[in-house]
């Protein structure tokens with residue numbers, strides 16, 4: 001195999017990342033290291049695409065999981081990680097926990113291979129070994145924190161080997177706020193390549209025969225029933241449903257561009273939207289949830305696709321009365337706080353409110369974009385507190401302040417709710433993994449929430465049975481009950497504050 005000269009920086013300054021640097025190594029420091037190592041452009045682009053604030057990085061899983069998941073869900077796609085072994089272990093574990101059916105590739109490194117540039121050679125070799133056109137359409141290679149901070153130059157990999165596309169992306173925890181946005185990074189990188197292939201000539205036709213009607217591309221990972229519901233809603237306008245992006249195979253990417261409009265059902269796909277806009281496609285935000293949401297969405301989709309008003313009205317009249325009666329038959333009784341990191345939190349809150357729930361607070365780890373603007377206004381008009389880039393602290397404060405009948409949230413929110421004896425549901429597994437759109441969404445969500453609220457008496461029983469056993473400093477199994485030592489905590493707190501102060505001075 002032909003070797004090439006790799007311009008890997010071999011600086012011995014303070015900013016160089018080492019194999020022991022990681023998400024706990026200091027975000028600022030890692031960003032500076034990456035910039036020094038030649039990754040300024042990508043770090044700056046991520047800052048623009050995924051703006052932070054009020055919280056700079058909501059607590060959620062390693063962001064790279066988002067890209068990994070997108071790669072693993074695609075047919076004929078190999079996904080390889082380059083990063084610290086502990087990160088790769090966690091990411092592999094999580095992806096298989098969530099049903100990733102394909103193997104995760106890994107190119108390991110140590111301090112020597114990292115600083116001498118040998119790691120890039122190893123990645124290049126791994127990519128060449130994997131690039132078998134009989135097995136794969138694309139090989140994805142993902143730089144995690146340390147290789148990104150060290151400037152491992154994936155952009156120098158060949159763009160294709162034997163007809164297999166090579167897609168190298170940097171997905172560092174210090175540059176990408178959430179795993180949701182990491183999905184966008186890989187989806188957009190693939191869309192970009194597919195768009196350039198379309199521009200130079202004919203591309204592969206879809207494997208499954210497509211409808212002759214103009215199609216709507218759906219942007220966002222949604223429950224498999226949702227595209228079917230959307231298809232039924234838009235067929236009266238003479239439209240069909242096209243691929244869902246992130247796609248499940250390469251040739252769907254071409255088809256995704258071949259659409260009358262793009263529905264950004266999840267609002268955080270900023271880089272993917274850029275690709276569709278570059279191809280001249282119109283993007284419509286929000287989603288067809290509840291009566292109001294569906295009404296507004298059908299109108300906007302119809303206009304974006306150039307459909308006449310009469311046809312848009314026919315589509316609305318065929319679906320809205322049914323959603324209305326289903327909502328009336330499936331009422332949710334109770335107050336709710338809701339938080340998550342999937343990006344669908346605002347549309348779920350809309351559906352809950354139309355189902356009768358008293359939603360007090362919605363926290364999302366995702367940023368504010370124009371594609372959730374309608375949902376935001378609709379919720380705020382109904383006095384719901386909506387927090388973008390919400391931290392765990394925001395979500396817990398909301399739960400404690402509003403004392404809802406049910407808290408829907410991330411794992412630590414659900415755990416805190418259970419400790420309080422409060423019914424709770426995990427957003428990712430129990431809410432976002434079910435249909436939300438159209439009639440199917442209405443019945444499904446009411447059932448799960450009402451049965452969780454009805455379980456309150458079981459929580460009360462458990463709480464009185466366990467009493468205060470094992471809480472706080474007494475948690476765990478002991479022969480003698482531990483004694484609280486707040487003064488020790490204070491000493492440690494002061495030590496840590498001193499350390500942080502001297503580190504800040506050093507880097508100033």
Ligand code: SF4
Pocket residue numbers: 021022023024062063064083084087090144145146172173174
């Ligand atoms: S790759 Fe993920 S787990 Fe590893 S250091 Fe970065 S953010 Fe943390």
